[in-house]
Amino acid sequence: xxxxxxxxxxxxxxxxxxxxxxxxxxxxxxxxxxxxxxxxxxxxxxxxxxxxxxxxxxxxxxxxxxxxxxxxxxxxxxxxxxxxxxxxxxxxxxxxxxxxxxxxxxxxxxxxxxxxxxxxxxxxxxxxxxxxxxxxxxxxxxxxxxxxxxxxxxxxxxxxxxxxxxxxxxxxxxxxxxxxxxxxxxxxxxxxxxxxxxxxxxxxxxxxxxxxxxxxxxxxxxxxxxxxxxxxxxxxxxxxxxxxxxxxxxxxxxxxxxxxxxxxxxxxxxxxxxxxxxxxxxxxxxxxxxxxxxxxxxxxxxxxxxxxxxxxxxxxxxxxxxxx
Amino acid sequence: xxxxxxxxxxxxxxxxxxxxxxxxxxxxxxxxxxxxxxxxxxxxxxxxxxxxxxxxxxxxxxxxxxxxxxxxxxxxxxxxxxxxxxxxxxxxxxxxxxxxxxxxxxxxxxxxxxxxxxxxxxxxxxxxxxxxxxxxxxxxxxxxxx
Numbered sequence: 127x128x129x130x131x132x133x134x135x136x137x138x139x140x141x142x143x144x145x146x147x148x149x150x151x152x153x154x155x156x157x158x159x160x161x162x163x164x165x166x167x168x169x170x171x172x173x174x175x176x177x178x179x180x181x182x183x184x185x186x187x188x189x190x191x192x193x194x195x196x197x198x199x200x201x202x203x204x205x206x207x208x209x210x211x212x213x214x215x216x217x218x219x220x221x222x223x224x225x226x227x228x229x230x231x232x233x234x235x236x237x238x239x240x241x242x243x244x245x246x247x248x249x250x251x252x253x254x255x256x257x258x259x260x261x262x263x264x265x266x267x268x269x270x271x272x273x274x275x276x277x278x279x280x281x282x283x284x285x286x287x288x289x290x291x292x293x294x295x296x297x298x299x300x301x302x303x304x305x306x307x308x309x310x311x312x313x314x315x316x317x318x319x320x321x322x323x324x325x326x327x328x329x330x331x332x333x334x335x336x337x338x339x340x341x342x343x344x345x346x347x348x349x350x351x352x353x354x355x356x357x358x359x360x361x362x363x364x365x366x367x368x369x370x371x372x373x374x375x376x377x378x379x380x381x382x383x384x385x386x387x388x389x390x391x392x393x394x395x396x397x398x399x400x401x402x403x404x405x406x407x408x409x410x411x412x413x414x415x416x417x418x419x420x421x422x423x424x425x426x427x428x429x430x431x432x433x434x435x436x437x438x439x440x441x442x443x444x445x446x447x448x449x450x
Numbered sequence: 451x452x453x454x455x456x457x458x459x460x461x462x463x464x465x466x467x468x469x470x471x472x473x474x475x476x477x478x479x480x481x482x483x484x485x486x487x488x489x490x491x492x493x494x495x496x497x498x499x500x501x502x503x504x505x506x507x508x509x510x511x512x513x514x515x516x517x518x519x520x521x522x523x524x525x526x527x528x529x530x531x532x533x534x535x536x537x538x539x540x541x542x543x544x545x546x547x548x549x550x551x552x553x554x555x556x557x558x559x560x561x562x563x564x565x566x567x568x569x570x571x572x573x574x575x576x577x578x579x580x581x582x583x584x585x586x587x588x589x590x591x592x593x594x595x596x
Contacts (some may be wrong), residue, residue: 321550367591371506378502406548431534440539440558
């Protein structure tokens with residue numbers, strides 16, 4: 127962390143950039159929020175980078191890169207995929223951004239810790255191997271691996287796909303397919319079980335739109351859900367159809383562009399595993415149209431913007447996978 | 451003939467592309483081929499005009515099955531529209547199945563302007579399949595029920 131602050135100070139001092147986009151503490155010390163820092167003092171005071179800094183900073187660059195002056199941003203491997211995807215869609219002005227890649231060893235997911243029955247958390251410390259959780263009822267320790275959310279547990283890549291300079295070593299892409307395990311589990315259920323599962327999950331949705339607002343792929347200035355004639359505009363869903371519709375349409379809009387950064391699940395206040403919907407699309411695209419990782423490069427065509435003459439017919443859905 | 455009112459009659463929405471399938475439906479009509487009156491045809495300029503939201507909206511408004519008909523791949527009036535439809539609908543149908551919605555309720559069929567018989571046959575088969583499934587319960591919107 128100190129290395130990052132020092133480098134940021136240097137770049138601020140020599141005028142390369144005039145502000146830094148990074149992380150700072152939110153309401154609680156374990157609740158990290160993105161922040162913009164304009165001076166060395168601010169950096170010293172509140173800049174943070176630790177195992178809790180999960181927020182993906184790429185989406186903030188859409189607005190931030192359009193302001194005057196150049197900015198410095200720190201990106202984790204996941205975030206660089208989103209950054210690349212946004213470059214491809216011409217949403218970020220690349221010349222206004224100086225990217226420093228920072229390593230990531232997986233981020234602690236507070237909801238995963240809470241799911242283990244740990245209450246009254248006051249602060250969380252991590253030394254990279256073990257996590258110490260200070261609570262009102264005393265301290266608890268556990269291996270870091272147990273505190274990771276599904277997204278980090280099945281990390282897709284530790285490699286940075288775009289940066290101007292890098293701190294630490296670049297990692298490797300992980301292609302073991304572990305991230306599709308839960309999707310496969312669902313596929314192997316009967317349609318009735320799947321329907322039950324999703325009804326159970328999606329009925330928790332309170333339509334706070336956090337998943338949409340945080341999603342780096344959801345960057346339309348006028349969202350379809352802001353249209354009062356869409357029938358599913360911004361308000362609490364009144365029946366099960368709206369919940370289904372919202373998540374079906376939102377996931378379809380990002381299909382082929384979703385980099386699987388997992389922000390939707392992380393920010394969901396109701397802990398709906400929304401990333402499973404996106405991963406199903408990614409898995410289908412890989413199976414039907416060949417492996418594709420959104421954001422891997424800034425040039426290739428998105429699978430839904432392309433076609434081949436011998437694509438499979440939609441009827442393939444009737445004959446493959448899952449129980450009848 | 452006595453009409454049995456208690457029998458379930460599905461409501462089917464068919465999106466037909468203006469250049470092939472709509473003309474195919476017309477041909478089925480002029481050839482006096484029978485297909486169920488439960489099929490409501492909506493004409494679209496091209497099968498790729500059909501946004502996935504249209505399909506969900508049809509279900510919301512009470513459709514029990516939605517079928518999308520377009521030109522055969524390679525014959526699109528706009529050269530490539532139906533290739534995009536093919537990818538989109540494959541993914542959408544797969545997702546509906548993933549969410550546990552009966553996959554027999556949605557279908558894509560390529561019908562050319564010369565295939566009146568195929569149009570009638572497709573509709574007969576599809577209506578039969580949806581009738582077996584019964585009413586659409588999983589994607590219904592109670593506010594839209596009469």
